[in-house]
Amino acid sequence: MSxxxxxxxxxxxxxxxxxxxxxxxxxAGLIDFEIFRPALDAALQRSDGSRGGRPPLDAVMMFKTLIxxxxxxxxxxxxEFQILDRRSFGRFLGLDDGxxxxxxxxxxxxxxxxxxxxxxxxxxxxxxxxxxxLGYLAMxxxxxxxxxxxxxxxxxxxxxxxxxxxxxxxxxxAAKPARLAQKDRDARWTLKRGRRxxxxxxKFLAEIATPMFGYKSHIGIDQRHGFxxxxxxxxxxxxxxxxxxxxxxxANTGSAIWADTAYRSQKNERAILRAGLISxxxxxxxxxxPLPGQRQRANAARSRVRSAVEHVxxxxxxxxxxxxxxxxxxxxxxxxxxxxxxxxxxRFLYWECRPxxx
Numbered sequence: 223m224s225x226x227x228x229x230x231x232x233x234x235x236x237x238x239x240x241x242x243x244x245x246x247x248x249x250a251g252l253i254d255f256e257i258f259r260p261a262l263d264a265a266l267q268r269s270d271g272s273r274g275g276r277p278p279l280d281a282v283m284m285f286k287t288l289i290x291x292x293x294x295x296x297x298x299x300x301x302e303f304q305i306l307d308r309r310s311f312g313r314f315l316g317l318d319d320g321x322x323x324x325x326x327x328x329x330x331x332x333x334x335x336x337x338x339x340x341x342x343x344x345x346x347x348x349x350x351x352x353x354x355x356l357g358y359l360a361m362x363x364x365x366x367x368x369x370x371x372x373x374x375x376x377x378x379x380x381x382x383x384x385x386x387x388x389x390x391x392x393x394x395x396a397a398k399p400a401r402l403a404q405k406d407r408d409a410r411w412t413l414k415r416g417r418r419x420x421x422x423x424x425k426f427l428a429e430i431a432t433p434m435f436g437y438k439s440h441i442g443i444d445q446r447h448g449f450x451x452x453x454x455x456x457x458x459x460x461x462x463x464x465x466x467x468x469x470x471x472x473a474n475t476g477s478a479i480w481a482d483t484a485y486r487s488q489k490n491e492r493a494i495l496r497a498g499l500i501s502x503x504x505x506x507x508x509x510x511x512p513l514p515g516q517r518q519r520a521n522a523a524r525s526r527v528r529s530a531v532e533h534v535x536x537x538x539x540x541x542x543x544x545x546x547x548x549x550x551x552x553x554x555x556x557x558x559x560x561x562x563x564x565x566x567x568x569r570f571l572y573w574e575c576r577p578x579x580x
Contacts, residue, residue: 239310246290246314249567252574255282261348265341279324283315284332285345287324290314292557292564295543298326337552342559346453349566353449354473358573362445363476363502364452365528366469366485368462369535371558373409373436373546408551410459411435434458437546437554439538441562442469443531445476449569450534450562455555467493478502480528502527538565 240247262281290311291301302325305311317323324332336342354360382392386407395402413431438460442452452469462484470479470493477499483506494501504521507513513521538544538561546554 235309239313244310244313245571246310248575249571250314252571253567255286257352258282258285258345258348261341261344262336265339265344266335267339279322279328279332283317284324284329286315287329288333288336288560289564289567291329292544292560293542293568295545297547298329301329302326333553333556337556342556342563346559346563346566349563350449350451353566353570358447358449358570360444360449360451360471360474361447361476362474363478363480364442364469364471364474365445365531366440366442366466366479366481367528367531367535368438368440368465368484369539370412370414370434370458371437371439371539371544371546371554372434373406373554375435376406376409404549406549408457408554409436409546410457412438412458437551437558438462439535439558439561440465440469441531441534442471443534444471444474445478445480445527445530447569447573448530448533449566453559453562455551455558457551463487463490466490470494470497470499472497480524482528504528534565537568 259282262285266281268278268281287301287305290296290305291298294304296304302323305315305317305323312318312323336345378386378392382394385392387410391402391407395405412434414434415431436458438456438458440454440456440462441450443449444451451471451474454465454468456465462482463486466481466485467490478501479494479499480502481504483504486503486506490503491501502524504524505513505517507517542561542564544557544561546557548554548557
């Protein structure tokens with residue numbers, strides 16, 4: 223019969239986690255999550271408990287649960303299981319053996335409350351203000367880009383798709399509320415270009431467009447530190463360039479804006495000029511004509527700077543597993559916003575833990 227585990231056994235387990243370099247311990251040590259409590263309390267507007275009933279789980283702990291879920295790409299059910307199963311998760315959340323832990327329904331309800339209160343933008347802004355207070359000012363100019371975030375593909379007839387595209391509800395869906403609740407009427411199909419098909423001789427043959435369904439994340443990062451400073455979310459079919467005016471960061475101390483050709487338009491150039499900034503948007507070649515050599519060289523130089531933004535999307539989609547499991551643009555915006563907060567946490571960890579941190 224095995225001996226009963228005691229208090230010091232748990233201490234030894236935590237010591238082993240620390241020795242292995244638990245990143246969550248570092249994150250909890252570097253970020254005072256209490257800075258988010260005022261925004262969370264304002265969003266949740268919980269009662270004082272005078273009416274009785276089971277007290278809700280701590281708001282800051284629940285917010286940290288959403289961060290865990292985002293960092294590791296977990297569904298609500300997976301998050302519930304991992305919190306019960308992993309010592310590192312429990313320690314990050316400040317939970318001891320025997321404490322109440324959030325189940326999938328509690329996680330869903332907490333996130334829904336933040337969605338209804340439009341609180342994600344406030345929480346994002348709170349951490350950005352914290353970064354600035356620590357000296358991580360937006361510097362060096364801005365890099366703007368967008369990326370498609372996939373969602374479960376919706377099965378629709380051509381007629382249903384046409385109705386949804388016009389903002390309506392297909393009659394067959396309206397007659398079945400349970401079915402309607404499972405249909406995402408905000409996500410859209412689009413074509414992702416960029417893959418190149420080559421022949422046997424290695425020469426370029428054609429550009430391949432891949433159909434994708436979901437939403438689009440639009441971000442602006444500062445060139446100096448690589449933090450996301452501005453962001454928005456839309457359906458996947460929205461044209462990248464339309465979001466540029468909303469992504470301009472007036473707090474950035476640099477004057478340049480880097481972006482690819484999707485952002486080059488007279489309207490955007492005027493917006494950049496009105497903001498007193500300098501356009502470093504890639505030049506676009508005229509149809510049927512090659513790009514002049516001088517502009518080719520300018521684009522190459524701009525690409526070396528602009529490519530830094532690809533790190534953000536690679537981290538979010540490949541390492542954090544960002545995928546829109548929810549239904550509707552407001553929930554998708556919340557998921558993308560949480561991914562942006564979580565990325566900035568990871569970026570902050572990078573800067574604070576490097577040998578010559580800022």
